[in-house]
Amino acid sequence: MAERPEDLNLPNAVITRIIKEALPDGVNVSKEARRAISQAASVFVLYATSCANNFAMKAKRKTLNAGDVMSAMEEMEFERFLQPLREALEAYKKGQKGKKEASEQKRKDKEKKSSTDENDKSRDEEEEEHMDDEQEGENEGEEEDVEN
Amino acid sequence: MAATAPAAPAEPELDRSGAEDEPRGTEPEEDGGNGQAGPTAGAQQQHRLAKLPLSRIKALMKADPDVSLASQESVFIIAKATELFVEMIAKDALVYAQQGKRKTLQRKDLDNAIEAIDEFAFLEGTLD
Numbered sequence: 001m002a003e004r005p006e007d008l009n010l011p012n013a014v015i016t017r018i019i020k021e022a023l024p025d026g027v028n029v030s031k032e033a034r035r036a037i038s039q040a041a042s043v044f045v046l047y048a049t050s051c052a053n054n055f056a057m058k059a060k061r062k063t064l065n066a067g068d069v070m071s072a073m074e075e076m077e078f079e080r081f082l083q084p085l086r087e088a089l090e091a092y093k094k095g096q097k098g099k100k101e102a103s104e105q106k107r108k109d110k111e112k113k114s115s116t117d118e119n120d121k122s123r124d125e126e127e128e129e130h131m132d133d134e135q136e137g138e139n140e141g142e143e144e145d146v147e148n
Numbered sequence: 149m150a151a152t153a154p155a156a157p158a159e160p161e162l163d164r165s166g167a168e169d170e171p172r173g174t175e176p177e178e179d180g181g182n183g184q185a186g187p188t189a190g191a192q193q194q195h196r197l198a199k200l201p202l203s204r205i206k207a208l209m210k211a212d213p214d215v216s217l218a219s220q221e222s223v224f225i226i227a228k229a230t231e232l233f234v235e236m237i238a239k240d241a242l243v244y245a246q247q248g249k250r251k252t253l254q255r256k257d258l259d260n261a262i263e264a265i266d267e268f269a270f271l272e273g274t275l276d
Contacts, residue, residue, distance in 0.1 A: 010200055023238055029253040030255065033258055043270070044270075046211065053212065053215050063218065066224075069225040096221075
């Protein structure tokens with residue numbers, strides 16, 4: 001399945017809901033307008049990604065991080081997004097921490113029960129899952145910028 | 149996914165999220181984040197913070213051949229930014245509908261907004 005960027009759409013129902021919540025009651029949106037907004041959103045993702053990736057490449061990193069996205073927003077002149085994005089990121093990080101603790105707890109429970117083989121396997125999976133968080137902490141620290 | 153990600157196998161990412169195309173209607177989406185904090189059966193809790201499915205956002209990001217890896221956080225932030233973008237463009241387009249004394253947002257209102265507003269210049273020529 002060759003996926004071109006243009007083929008990757010965001011789910012209509014979600015886009016519609018976001019639009020409706022942004023607009024006052026009693027306002028309708030034509031199907032064409034909705035479709036165009038959805039397309040625009042996909043283009044936005046692509047453009048923001050490309051922009052953010054430039055920052056990562058400049059810093060000689062292979063992993064795009066949240067700080068890169070923040071820089072991209074500024075570059076794209078969407079400074080108005082920065083504050084809400086910072087807040088959302090904080091909430092997200094807190095949630096991630098809870099998830100990490102929960103799955104580490106699970107792993108500890110598993111270790112009590114089973115053999116080493118299983119442990120290695122599950123540990124690999126979990127490292128992949130968390131890899132970016134931990135790696136970023138070690139390697140990059142650009143994310144501190146974000147938190148400021 | 150086509151060979152865009154040289155570092156592929158260790159995708160630091162969320163296919164485990166299951167937050168794909170779930171009909172989010174059933175969940176309280178209201179983004180004030182009612183302390184989404186419950187670190188319970190967790191994986192899906194995160195994604196209440198973003199309305200758009202992170203897996204889809206990530207797929208879009210990976211379509212860029214220069215992008216090898218993206219942190220979970222970056223995917224989330226882009227999802228969130230996209231949401232803000234949709235809100236913004238809808239509101240800006242509405243101004244044109246209202247000028248035309250209409251209560252229905254139409255495609256031409258979008259076009260007008262894109263032409264008039266600097267931040268939307270990147271969209272010119274990209275929409276069908």
